Amino acid sequence: MKISIVHSFYSGDAPSGENVVVQHQVQRLLDVGHDVQVVSVRTDDLSHRSSYKFETAWNVATAGGVSPVAELRKFAPDVVHIHNLFPNYSTRWLAAWPGPVVSTVHNFRAACANGMLLRNGSPCTLCPDKSPVNAVVHACYRGSRLATIPLAIRNRRGVAGDAVIARSDRIIYPAEHVREQYERMGAPVPKGTVIPHFTLPAGPLPPHFAVPGPEAPWLYIGRLSEEKGILPLLDYWPADKQLVIHGSGTLQDTVMDRCRRNIRYGGLVRHEDIRALIQSSRGVVIPSLWLEIGPLTYAEALSCSRPVIAKSGNGAAFDIEKAGTGGVFETFEGLPQAIRTVEADWPGFSARANVRYAEMYSPQTWTRKMVGCYESVAGQ
Incomplete structure (x- = not known):
């Protein structure tokens, strides 16, 4: 064809x-x-x-x-x-x-000038529900009313x-x-x-889903920007868990300043190196505040039989709730409990991640x- x-x-x-x-x-x-x-x-x-x-x-x-x-x-x-x-x-x-x-x-x-149906960290459907003029009023594209006008015109129908x-x-x-x-x-x-x-498979999997050692961190891999939920992730990350952050974006300097003993900034990683990082981790965290369309990092984690912890309301969380591939937290205060829940049955979550990858994301x-x-x- x-x-x-x-x-x-x-x-x-x-x-x-x-x-x-x-x-x-x-x-x-x-x-x-x-x-x-x-x-x-x-x-x-x-x-x-x-x-x-x-x-x-x-x-x-x-x-x-x-x-x-x-x-x-x-x-x-x-x-x-x-x-x-x-x-x-x-x-x-x-x-x-x-x-x-x-x-x-x-x-x-x-339907939305910024493409996310998100405004000030909360879901917003003012434009599809009422009028795209609302995008101009709230300067939804790159924080500029002037830059938003062409998108509002385009979306008028x-x-x-x-x-x-x-x-x-x-x-x-x-x-x-x-x-x-x-x-x-x-x-x-x-x-x-x-x-x-x-996403591509990670390669041969071990015959059993062994729990990673205590030195293995959780990973955040993605853009460092407000809608990705990176700042509240740092604020509520538990002191007794390791987290490594990979990515770049408008909040990179802020993220680097907020790193501490158990949180490390690992820089921007080449896409071809991501699976090796995930395989050496405990799992992946997706704290996105917006719906997300189909987060690639989620599929990549499943391809490595790694569980995922996600903020409720984003695309990864919806699939986790269907397939039992990790933990979901409603508010960031619930993040530590979601981590504990997954770590208490890590082999079970890992096995379900492997099954879900094969049936949906291969x-x-x-x-x-x-x-x-x-x-x-x-x-x-």
């Missing part, structure tokens, strides 16, 4: 799970014998221009930007799979494209009127809670299907579901 992947790559200044997901999916499709074209632009290649911010603001508001059509026509794909067009690609080409289109949802940008959502023959959601939220906001129900992101499971999706839209 000939498959075109269209993606605007985010800047490499901070970790981007979305970029990693796209790269993994392209490689997987190639590995199983498909003919794959990647049509992409990279923010890092464009953002050095002095006019870049003005150009992207104008393009977002007017549906302008780079068009992939010439490259797509040359390749003549059986299906086009859109991952991200924001902020560099136009959406005008979609209505005229004659072939099947599949899109993957990676955030809530179709709601989720059902979003150019990618409206044109897609199939909309792929990485988790059931994401599908439910989008359909509540107006996405067409018949188009939706849930296909979780996969490359084989993803390939079967995704290729089935492609074949179904290509045959329409």
Whole structure:
């Protein structure tokens, strides 16, 4: 099958799970014998221009930007799979494209200027429920009313009127809670299907799930920013447990200043080294304050048979509650108890993590579901 992947790559200044997901999916499709074209632009290649911010603001508001059509026509794909067009690609080409289109949802940008349905650390649905003008009032994109205006203009027709959502023959959601939220906001129900992101297996597993030694730390791996819950994680982390933090972002200096005897900052880690770190840990902590779409770190932990502890209300927590792969805390005051609960039956949580990975997050499971999706839209 000939498959075109269209993606605007985010800047490499901070970790981007979305970029990693796209790269993994392209490689997987190639590995199983498909003919794959990647049509992409990279923010890092464009953002050095002095006019870049003005150009992207104008393009977002007017549906302008780079068009992939010439490259797509040359390749003549059986299906086009859109991952991200924001902020560099136009959406005008979609209505005229004659072939099947599949899109993957990676955030809530179709309804929310900051893409997270989060404001001041709490869930917010003012824009989809009332008007995107609320995003401008609260300066939801990068803390700037001016920068938010183009997104409010773009979102004025709601989720059902979003150019990618409206044109897609199939909309792929990485988790059931994401599908439910989008359909509540107006996405067409018949188009939706849930296909979780996969991650590569960690390699041969030991014959039993031995409890790590006392020196093994818990890990936080991700962006160091407010919505990720990193600061309250530091505030409430118990003094008798080891924590190592990996990542970069706007709060990096603050995080480094708050490290103490049992909390260490390990720097930004290459993605190819993440699984080795997880395998030497007790497990992973995901304290995100926002819903999260399909946190890649969660799947990576399960691939290493490591339990996960997550803040209630985020994507990892929803799956933990279904599969028993770790602990969930309602408030940060409950974090120490969640850790104790998991450590009291570490082998059991580890075994369930291994099972959940195989059934939901393995490359084989993803390939079967995704290729089935492609074949179904290509045959329409």
